[in-house]
Amino acid sequence: MSLLSRRRALAGTFAAGAAALVGTLVARRAAAETPREIEVVARRFQFTPNEIPLKLGERVVLAVRSLDFIHGFHVPDLGIRADLVPGRVTRIELQPQAAGTLDFLCDNFCGDGHEEMQGRFLVSE
Amino acid sequence: MQRRDFLSLAALGGGAVFASGLSGCATAGAGAQDQDFYFVQLSDAHWGYQGAANPEASVTLRKAVAAVNALKIPPDFIVFTGDLTHTTDDPGERRRRLAEFKAIVADLQVKTVHFMPGEHDAALDRGAAYQEFFGQTHYVFDHRGVHFIALDNVSDPGAKIGDEQLQWLRADLAARDPNAPIVVLTHRPLFDLVPKWDWATRDGAQAVELLMPFKHVTVFYGHIHQEHHHMTGHIAHHSAKSLIFPLPAPGSQDKRTPLPWDAGAPYKGLGWREIEAEAGGTDFELTEFPVVLQ
Numbered sequence: 001m002s003l004l005s006r007r008r009a010l011a012g013t014f015a016a017g018a019a020a021l022v023g024t025l026v027a028r029r030a031a032a033e034t035p036r037e038i039e040v041v042a043r044r045f046q047f048t049p050n051e052i053p054l055k056l057g058e059r060v061v062l063a064v065r066s067l068d069f070i071h072g073f074h075v076p077d078l079g080i081r082a083d084l085v086p087g088r089v090t091r092i093e094l095q096p097q098a099a100g101t102l103d104f105l106c107d108n109f110c111g112d113g114h115e116e117m118q119g120r121f122l123v124s125e
Numbered sequence: 126m127q128r129r130d131f132l133s134l135a136a137l138g139g140g141a142v143f144a145s146g147l148s149g150c151a152t153a154g155a156g157a158q159d160q161d162f163y164f165v166q167l168s169d170a171h172w173g174y175q176g177a178a179n180p181e182a183s184v185t186l187r188k189a190v191a192a193v194n195a196l197k198i199p200p201d202f203i204v205f206t207g208d209l210t211h212t213t214d215d216p217g218e219r220r221r222r223l224a225e226f227k228a229i230v231a232d233l234q235v236k237t238v239h240f241m242p243g244e245h246d247a248a249l250d251r252g253a254a255y256q257e258f259f260g261q262t263h264y265v266f267d268h269r270g271v272h273f274i275a276l277d278n279v280s281d282p283g284a285k286i287g288d289e290q291l292q293w294l295r296a297d298l299a300a301r302d303p304n305a306p307i308v309v310l311t312h313r314p315l316f317d318l319v320p321k322w323d324w325a326t327r328d329g330a331q332a333v334e335l336l337m338p339f340k341h342v343t344v345f346y347g348h349i350h351q352e353h354h355h356m357t358g359h360i361a362h363h364s365a366k367s368l369i370f371p372l373p374a375p376g377s378q379d380k381r382t383p384l385p386w387d388a389g390a391p392y393k394g395l396g397w398r399e400i401e402a403e404a405g406g407t408d409f410e411l412t413e414f415p416v417v418l419q
Contacts, residue, residue, distance in 0.1 A: 070282075072283060074320070076320035076321050077321075083283075103321040105321060105322075105323060107283065107284065107323050107327070108282045108283050108284075109212075109244040109248035109249070109279075109282045109283075109284070110282070111212055111214055111249060112211070112212050112213065112214075114212075114323075115322075115323070115380075115381055115382075116380070118321075118380070
């Protein structure tokens, strides 16, 4: 291989390596931007889980399934609420901005025990 | 003799157990005293409830009826601000409870009684069974110059008044004099008292906004099983005690679990109230009574 050919080959190797590195960085950034998904099940008269640890500033998506009723999912302190229609997965994105406890509850009256259907996010730094 | 004077004399004689006066709004001019009247508010009987929070649930409502019947001067009328019955999934059982409740309160000597549903009565079937026994869930009536509006914020399980009823309210208010006294009767608080306990009406702020142009508006409601007073601007909101079990002070603990029954003081925290309309219905004095008169 001539000197010129070797330089070209090396340049190609560097280019391929750089492209791979950029690809890895993009993939890592995409992974960082993909919110963690947390599965939640709603049934009369409880959420499972009903205590959900979160990291401060972490973006998460709750994937909530209701098994038996159009329950509500309400996080009063974040101004977030949704109706949970059975047979569908309701995705709710949130990103806590302060450490502490955030309450959530069913806000569609669902029967004798509705008042107990609540939970909380435990947000740590 | 004014009714307040009579109550003072009755208290001296042991008739009234305790009284707390509270003015809802500014007073009107002289000359309206001849329009004074009073009515009774009962709330949250939860007929059909069985549990440790009230082991005397099968007789509490009857005792309250007896206490109201014992009033020396009968009220002009009685209002019942929801949760007449405790909820059940069984439509047949729901109707049985509504029928039993209706039979018990038929013993009230004052026959003009205005009922409203609570979510325990109406949310699971959108008010179908309730309406079979008590008719419309929202309506108006007038009494001695005061316009009463019963709002339904419970038949929708999502605690909403709803666009249709809000439109009805807007139309009812459209022709009213902004100086005329208005009393709103409802079950849930129209404001966000404790949203994390579901002590709110999802679209209550829209009703309050419609009422805001009126100078003399007072709201009486139930749901929270305790006496509570709140102002949204110039509009006063007064919740009533229940006839089944008391609930904790708003937001005072994680869960809104009933306060435990006190065997040493049965019926503690339960009660009903008299509401005396003064000055043409622009001012109200509330007097709280226990379930069992001493």
